[in-house]
Amino acid sequence: MNIRPTCSLSWRREPVTVSIHQALTQATRVLVASDTARLDAEVLLACVLGKARSYLFSRPETELSDEHSAAFAALVTRRAAGEPVAYLTGMRGFWTLDLKVTSAVLIPRPETELLVELALMLAQRVGDGRPDAPLVVADLGTGSGAIALALASERPHWQIHASDRSEQALDVARHNAGRLGLESVNFVQGDWCDALPAGVGFDMIVSNPPYIAGEDPHLVRGDLVFEPRSALVADERGLRDLATICRQSGLWLRDGGYLLLEHGYEQAADVRTLLTSAGFENVRSERDLAGHERVTLGRRATSGENTYA
Ligand code: GLN
Numbered sequence: 001m002n003i004r005p006t007c008s009l010s011w012r013r014e015p016v017t018v019s020i021h022q023a024l025t026q027a028t029r030v031l032v033a034s035d036t037a038r039l040d041a042e043v044l045l046a047c048v049l050g051k052a053r054s055y056l057f058s059r060p061e062t063e064l065s066d067e068h069s070a071a072f073a074a075l076v077t078r079r080a081a082g083e084p085v086a087y088l089t090g091m092r093g094f095w096t097l098d099l100k101v102t103s104a105v106l107i108p109r110p111e112t113e114l115l116v117e118l119a120l121m122l123a124q125r126v127g128d129g130r131p132d133a134p135l136v137v138a139d140l141g142t143g144s145g146a147i148a149l150a151l152a153s154e155r156p157h158w159q160i161h162a163s164d165r166s167e168q169a170l171d172v173a174r175h176n177a178g179r180l181g182l183e184s185v186n187f188v189q190g191d192w193c194d195a196l197p198a199g200v201g202f203d204m205i206v207s208n209p210p211y212i213a214g215e216d217p218h219l220v221r222g223d224l225v226f227e228p229r230s231a232l233v234a235d236e237r238g239l240r241d242l243a244t245i246c247r248q249s250g251l252w253l254r255d256g257g258y259l260l261l262e263h264g265y266e267q268a269a270d271v272r273t274l275l276t277s278a279g280f281e282n283v284r285s286e287r288d289l290a291g292h293e294r295v296t297l298g299r300r301a302t303s304g305e306n307t308y309a
Contacts, residue, residue: 018069020045021060027076040085044075047089084223095150099176104168106231107223108146111288112208115262115295116150118286119206122258122297123155126203132157136200138252139163140192140207140245143231145173145185147206152182160185163195166230192241193248201254208262209241210234238264242271246278253300265292272296 018026027041034040046053048071064072075088086092086107092099094108095116101107123135135155139148139162148162162185164170170187177185188195192209196202212232218224224232234240242261249259259280263271268285275283280298288294 017063017066019061019063020056023064023069023072024056027072030076030080034079040079041076043085044079044088045072047091048072048075082222082225084226086223087226092144094144094146095153097146097149097153097176097180099144099146099149100172100179101144102168102172103226104166104228105143105172106208106227108144111290111292111294112146112262113150114286114288115206115208115260116147116154118260118295118297119147119151119204119258120154122204122260126254126257134159135203137161138193138196138202138205140195140205141165141209141231141241142173142187143169143208145176145187147208148173148185148187149176149180149182151206152177152185153180156182156184158184161188161196161200162186163188163190163192165189165191165195166228169228169231192245193252196252200252202249202252202257203254204258204260205245205249205253206260207245209245211238211242211263211267213238237270238267239270239274242267243274246271246274246280250278250280250300255300255302257300258297259300260295260297262295265290265294268293268296 024041024045028038031037031040042053042056046056048068078088079085084107086101087103090100092101092107095113099108126135134157136159137151142148142162142164145162148160151158152160162173167189170189174187177183210232211234212219214233242263245261253259261271272283272285275296275298279301281301283298285293285296
């Protein structure tokens, strides 16, 4: 049997050089299954060339070297097989930060920026309300460090503890903190609040935990196929970790402290019930830019017992 290597990218079959413009046109055709084919091609080529995307538009006739052509073709082939662009480039923008991402962490989502915005807003209501109050904040299940690092970049005087069960994820988060010069965040390994230092009363706890039900059909589509299942899926219709965090957080928050949770767009009512049952007050949900109830928050009752360890 004569097995010949196949390649869907035509410029590999011919020993001719291609320009940036031609390479993008061909790759966009190969990536037809992606909703963002042209953008994907541009981001990948810019990454291979080590340039900003604007370079591609200003130099469309520039010819690619063989090495760049081959590297671009390899990335386009992987993208055509479904791998997320963020894992191929190893980077994703979140808030004002460029974060390193690997397949050990969830790719930060724009929806999660709502959690950061709300945390910054609520901070004015805890402590003594001064903008420079040195709040103590936890980010549970930090992954790439996105939420903790966004908060640290805005409020360098906060004491932020960020936990994750996965050491591989913490390696990525610590790398991001180092690269961005946000060394104030304390990264700790462990499950939810169990990872937090004892004897500390928190002003605010935030989390984007796994909340997708195991049988959700989205799990077999798009980027989710390549992301760590442990960062996406939770038992009990996706509510198990949200419930654990609601139960534990009351013990770690100071009187009047806030818990803020990201969740699925159909889970807001369930999460409000979880927070209310755990003794939280002023429980409400906020909508993301798509209009979905995406974050639910509550205030630890001032009459509650101060049981944080
Ligand atoms: N928002 C993500 C999604 O639906 C899931 C993130 C999570 O489970 N925390 O793709």
